[in-house]
Amino acid sequence: MSEIKVPDLGESISEGTIYKWLVKEGDTVGQGDVLAELETDKVNLEISAEEEGILTSILRQAGENVAVGEAIGIIGSGTGAGSNSAPQAAEGSKPEAAPVSSGAAEIVSSAVAAAAPEGAGADAPVASPGARKLARERGIDLGEVSARDPIGRIAQADVNGHGAAGPVAAAPTPPAPQGKPEAVKPAAPAGKAPQPEDGKAVERKRMSRRRLTIASRLVEAQQTAAMLTTFNEVDMTAILDIRKRRKDAFKEKHEVGLGFMSFFTKAVIGALKAYPMLNAEIDGEDLVIKKYYDIGIAVAAKEGLVVPVVRDADRLSFPQIERRIGELATKARANTLSLPEIQGGTFTITNGGVFGSLLSTPILNTPQVGILGMHKIQLRPIALDEERMANRPMMYIALSYDHRIVDGSEAVSFLVKVKELLEDPEALLLEG
Known part of the structure; x- marks a missing residue:
C-alpha cells in the first residue's frame, strides 16, 4: 500500500491544481505510469506511480487545489479487475464486495482523519478545504451533501452537485393540468448556461491556474x-x-x-x-x-x-x-x-x-x-x-x-x- 503524493514542484511553488486524472479507481497501474496531470502557476506536471498495484482510492478530484506532499490517492497491492487471474462471476449471480485489507483500511482512515477539521466530532462530515469553503459561501449543510468518494470524503464537485440539484429539483414533478400544453424550452448546449429570458446566452468557464x-x-x-x-x-x-x-x-x-x-x-x-x-x-x-x-x-x-x-x-x-x-x-x-x-x-x-x-x-x-x-x-x-x-x-x-x-x-x-x-x-x- 502506498499514498500518491504531490511531488516537490520546485522553488517558489507550494501548491497546484489537479488538472485531470488519467486513470480511474480499480485500474491496475505499473511503476512509472502517469496517473494524473497537475497544473501549477507556470507549467503542467505529470504525477507518476512509484510502485505497481491497484488504484484503490482517489482522494482529491480534478479541479481541487493540492499542496506539495499531500496525498491525492492510494495504490494497493494486487491486480485490477481486468486481470485474467480474477474469477469470472456466474451469469445472474450477484458479485460480492472485495474485502479491504487492513493496510488499505489504515491508509484510508488516516486520509479521512487528516481531512476532518480540527475539533470536529466523530460524526462530523469529512470534506476537503475547498468543499468546506464553497459550502460556507453557499450556506449548504455538509451533512446533507452526498459524497461520491468511496471513503466518504466530500469534494467541491459534490457541493456543486448538491447546489445544482437542491430539494426542489429532487421533488417529483406534479401532473400537468388539463388544457393547452405549455411550450417546452430547449435544453442549453453542453458546457453553456441556460439561456436567460432576454435570449442572450452566456458561457461561464473557470480560469486556469x-x-x-x-x-x-x-x-x-x-x-x-x-x-x-x-x-x-x-x-x-x-x-x-x-x-x-x-x-x-x-x-x-x-x-x-x-x-x-x-x-x-x-x-x-x-x-x-x-x-x-x-x-x-x-x-x-x-x-x-x-x-x-x-x-x-x-x-x-x-x-x-x-x-x-x-x-x-x-x-x-x-x-x-x-x-x-x-x-x-x-x-x-x-x-x-x-x-x-x-x-x-x-x-x-x-x-x-x-x-x-x-x-x-x-x-x-x-x-x-x-x-x-x-x-x-x-x-x-x-x-x-x-x-x-x-x-x-x-x-x-x-x-x-x-x-x-x-x-x-x-x-x-x-x-x-x-x-x-x-x-x-x-x-x-x-x-x-
Whole structure:
C-alpha cells in the first residue's frame, strides 16, 4: 500500500491544481505510469506511480487545489479487475464486495482523519478545504451533501452537485393540468448556461491556474513598477537582404531556419552590455546588476503566454540561438516545459508582429526591469535624404522599462543601440 503524493514542484511553488486524472479507481497501474496531470502557476506536471498495484482510492478530484506532499490517492497491492487471474462471476449471480485489507483500511482512515477539521466530532462530515469553503459561501449543510468518494470524503464537485440539484429539483414533478400544453424550452448546449429570458446566452468557464497567475503578475507589474515605454523604428532592409541571400545555405549547413529572433537576441545583448541597468533588478534597497544574459522569449501557448529562457545567450552562435528558441517554443506549445526552462531570465523579448500587431506597449516580466516588443514589418515611404524617398521594410520596436532604476535617457539610448545594431549587421556580429 502506498499514498500518491504531490511531488516537490520546485522553488517558489507550494501548491497546484489537479488538472485531470488519467486513470480511474480499480485500474491496475505499473511503476512509472502517469496517473494524473497537475497544473501549477507556470507549467503542467505529470504525477507518476512509484510502485505497481491497484488504484484503490482517489482522494482529491480534478479541479481541487493540492499542496506539495499531500496525498491525492492510494495504490494497493494486487491486480485490477481486468486481470485474467480474477474469477469470472456466474451469469445472474450477484458479485460480492472485495474485502479491504487492513493496510488499505489504515491508509484510508488516516486520509479521512487528516481531512476532518480540527475539533470536529466523530460524526462530523469529512470534506476537503475547498468543499468546506464553497459550502460556507453557499450556506449548504455538509451533512446533507452526498459524497461520491468511496471513503466518504466530500469534494467541491459534490457541493456543486448538491447546489445544482437542491430539494426542489429532487421533488417529483406534479401532473400537468388539463388544457393547452405549455411550450417546452430547449435544453442549453453542453458546457453553456441556460439561456436567460432576454435570449442572450452566456458561457461561464473557470480560469486556469496559469491564467489566474498571468493576470495577477500583470497587475502586480503595473502596480509595483514605475513602468514607461519608449518607441523607435528599425529599417529591416539589411537583415532581410542577409536572410534572402543566406537562408538556404544556412539551413542546409545548420538544419535550422535563419529567423529574426537570433538577430534581435544578439542586438539586445549588445545593448545590455552598453547599458547594464536594463539587465538588473531591485532587491529591497539593493540593485542586482547581472553579468550574464539569460534572454526570455515570450511564446503564445494554448494555456496562455509563457516565457522560456535561452541561457547564456551571449555565448551562443546564430544557429544555436535559432535552434534553442525553436526547441523551447515547441515545448511551450506542447505544454512540456520544465520549471528550470522558464525561471530566472534577465531580459525578455516579445514578438507581437507574428499576430499582425503594428504597435503595442509590452508589460514588464517582473522582477526584470526591461522588455523589448517587436512588431509587424511593413513597407513605408521613408525619406533617405532631403530629395530622395523610398519604400522600406520598417518595424516599430518598443522598450518598456522600470523608471525606478532606469532613467529615460538610458532607456532611449538602449533602444537606439538596438536599432543601430539591427540596421548594421556587421556591427551586430562584432558587438552582439
